[in-house]
Amino acid sequence: MRSTPRVTANRRNAKMSTGPRSQDGKSRVARNAIRHSLAVPVANVYELRTVADRLTTTLMSSRLEPEQAARIAEAQVDLSRVRQARATLLAQALAIATRREANPGPALVNLLRDLERTERYERRAFSRRKSAIRLNALIDE
């Protein structure tokens, strides 16, 4: 167990590192969540919600339970937007890789880092969709 002075010191130190202090830094971190908008839930974006609702209706006509159909549709829309983001990033990277620029390395490394960041969104959406489909199959049985 940690001693009380250490806990107190940790709390005092933590107060000194609570994010950016300058106005520029604060405005930059305020935009973190909307950098690529992949973390924004489908339900919060009207266009995406419309696509998901229509897909839900179509899935329900394939003998799927409404709740599972909605889960599959939402995950599918998430997957589609992650893949669109990946395709755009890859197209940019390929354009740089085929051009003869003086120093294309840093731009390509940045794009690769962005590509890697999309990976967890794809993994989560893919997993959500797989679980919903399997759950529906279990109910069906």
Next chain:
Amino acid sequence: MAARKSDIPRPKAKSRRTGRSSPPPLNLDEELLEFLPPPPLGLGEDELLYHRMLGRVRTAVDPKDMVEEIWCRDLVDLTLDCFRLRRLKAGWFRLMSMKHLDGFLEPIVEDKEQRADLVDGVAKEDPSAEAKAKAIIRATGSELDLIGTFALVDEIEFVERIDRLIMQSEARRNIVLREIDRRRDVAARRVRETLGDIEDAMVEEVADPRPSK
């Protein structure tokens, strides 16, 4: 033209689960285009090629419902993803090889323009430029291929990161294939059970012909 199984109207029967009547048969071709999000394509990529690939996959899989249609799209999306990543890896490797070649030639061919022309020629696989570069490099006791190897060694981390992305896409594609197999297995088991039930119902119990004692 032969009708597809999904186009054949199914008999109206109450669903065992919810008591809902069976839904009308799907015209999946139209609904696929209407309800699924647009294909994920980068700038300048050919949508026709995507749909041609999708057509081939759909012919092979023969999707029976919307879930299987989604899986067909997955197979195409993930295959294209792997293609793009492999092209990126090749492009990066070529770029880095040329950078290393330029660096290697710098102390030998001092004229910057002449060196850039030579490197450009090698990049475009121009035979005369390749022969000239090979001759220059051989005079120093090295080989053109070795420069490519050095580039690979220096940039192995980037190459590995792309390889990891390729592996992840391939793994997802394999999962989709397994899910299709799994679903087909369940369907086949259900068909077997149904056939068993039908056979059971058709079998009449035959009375024992022997006189009872």
